[in-house]
């Protein structure tokens with residue numbers, strides 16, 4: 095099942111994403127440096143940069159609510175806020191931009207002015223996600239590097255970290271030992287969970303995509319967690335055979351969108367994010383079911399799991415599946431809602 | 446240069462000895478002490494210490510030594526003691542003399558002295574001097590308790606508070622001492638016909654006079670939470686786009702005002718109007734005395750103008766209400782918030798979310814269920830951070846409610862905080878048919894609305910603070 099899913103995804107991939115072909119070369123891909131971490135090596139006249147900003151504002155304003163009406167995309171006010179953040183990331187002293195006078199002044203920027211035009215054009219015309227434009231996503235208290243080929247972590251997923259926090263506070267024994275983040279993408283969950291666990295915990299972060307694995311490693315290094323988070327490449331529990339039955343906890347935000355829905359997603363998602371990270375098979379449940387079985391054999395007794403799902407229907411399906419098809423494997427099962435009130439997560443403990 | 450310094454040193458010595466002489470000649474009587482204990486305090490320092498104290502006014506280094514050796518702590522008796530010149534002139538005495546206060550340029554020492562005495566009087570009033578003295582006594586007693594440091598955080602708080610009260614009192618006392626030093630010098634210079642010394646001392650008086658004028662303003666901000674940063678929140682009144690536009694003008698005015706004061710300004714939330722302006726917006730203003738100043742702006746602000754949104758060019762009146770919430774520091778015991786009392790929601794969400802959507806919008810609204818108080822944040826780049834920022838607003842709101850509740854229980858008149866009533870109209874901005882901004886509380890007015898809307902609100906703030914504070918204290 096799982097291997098067929100992986101190969102299906104890689105076949106579909108080029109159609110939907112700009113991602114470089116994976117699985118071919120041995121050399122690991124080199125992650126891109128997010129804009130805010132690049133040196134402010136370029137200079138532009140303040141007035142030129144202000145002209146760029148004015149142009150970018152006009153572009154953003156002209157969008158109005160067309161994107162949001164079309165596919166739930168961003169409206170002007172959101173784009174204008176993103177523009178401020180782009181300035182924040184690209185300009186060494188962003189406050190300079192709002193000063194009126196000093197026509198002759200120069201500002202230091204982290205990308206050439208032409209690139210700034212190109213970046214904003216991509217944002218508006220190609221609907222390239224803002225996070226790929228600036229190369230990072232602010233998620234919880236982290237700033238994670240992201241690029242094409244790696245799913246941009248969603249705000250909903252932040253809650254999984256709180257769930258882990260509650261679990262380890264309720265049972266401090268869970269804190270010391272091994273955890274796994276399956277389908278780690280940018281490394282978001284793995285890194286945040288490691289920080290929650292503290293010095294005694296270790297996280298194995300797994301992803302099938304070498305690009306994701308490389309970006310995850312980069313982020314792990316940025317937070318100096320090499321000693322506590324190891325990134326392994328492979329399909330779900332395959333690279334974890336050596337720790338079977340030893341895990342204190344498993345978290346995952348696996349692909350869960352039903353295949354038929356992929357085309358109708360918001361353009362930022364369907365055109366730019368990796369299909370491998372999104373497509374959960376016919377009813378979106380393939381990977382979730384696989385993970386439930388894996389968790390049952392990989393977790394220690396009283397070990398904790400938290401999975402993200404597509405919403406109310408999937409949460410119930412997962413719960414039913416565990417209760418009926420895997421009777422006795424888990425206990426204290428729960429469905430937890432996200433901040434939009436959507437039943438989003440399934441949690442429980444190994445019996 | 447050298448000779449001049451030597452001359453001054455000589456004089457100091459002469460003066461020194463002349464005072465000793467006068468002390469020796471006269472028998473020890475109350476009014477001759479540079480400090481005389483206030484009747485309110487019955488602490489009496491040992492006689493020998495009093496003897497040494499006489500010179501404090503003139504030679505502050507003696508003062509430090511004396512205090513360093515015998516009394517480590519600044520006592521309330523010292524604070525309450527009244528300084529005087531060598532011949533017993535006190536601040537109260539100067540004021541009672543009713544000397545005419547001329548313009549600064551008039552070289553008249555009595556005029557300067559009278560102006561300085563008035564400033565000192567006002568500053569003491571604003572600091573609530575008597576209350577400060579009793580507070581110092583209470584704090585000193587606390588500090589003397591042997592078990593104080595059993596509770597280090599409490600002890601830290603007490604000693605910080607003590608330090609701050611002492612700091613304020615010492616500063617004012619130093620001004621008094623300085624005043625009398627200069628007066629003594631002038632008298633001496635006259636006795637000795639030393640024109641140079643006289644003009645030097647006169648000049649020193651003038652400098653002091655100006656300095657104290659500034660201090661008067663600072664003393665306006667002696668409220669318990671004045672030093673804190675704060676949130677400023679502007680909400681559009683009824684009246685659709687016109688009042689939403691007005692609300693955004695008001696917000697803009699405060700952003701400019703805060704920037705001019707070199708406060709750090711950051712946006713917390715902004716709910717834009719459909720066509721223009723804002724329904725509501727909150728900014729955080731960070732910098733010394735942000736709350737102390739901004740609290741003067743609480744209330745409804747009224748605009749009268751020809752609305753640019755009215756195709757018939759009619760005159761409209763609209764309102765925006767301003768709330769100011771202090772962000773209390775760590776030494777304040779904050780209201781405890783139980784996680785289970787909170788409802789946290791994603792703001793402006795819709796659709797299936799999760800992997801379906803990619804949005805940089807992670808605005809969050811938190812409701813404190815027992816009180817119904819809400820707070821939201823949308824300007825941070827992650828949901829976690831929006832949540833933290835909304836929590837900070839919520840905490841401050843609940844703290845403020847608690848302060849008001851406490852004040853009501855104690856029937857205290859804490860004008861600034863009980864006035865969180867958004868409703869009362871405090872100021873009108875008229876752009877048509879004439880141009881004027883007028884504060885209804887103080888009658889302070891300005892004929893140039895543009896400058897005010899550009900952030901020039903200090904005149905309004907200071908006049909309100911002094912009017913309300915000085916009125917407030919009459920009954921003390």
Ligand SMILES: C[S@@+](CC[C@H](N)C(=O)[O-])C[C@H]1O[C@@H](n2cnc3c(N)ncnc32)[C@H](O)[C@@H]1O
Nearest residue numbers: 245247277278279301302303329330347349371
């Ligand atoms: C929805 S993304 C989640 C990424 C990240 N955990 C997050 O929440 O931002 C799913 C991730 O699972 C990975 N994935 C897909 N199939 C996988 C498989 N068979 N084995 C391991 N990882 C897989 C994808 O590459 C992708 O990074």
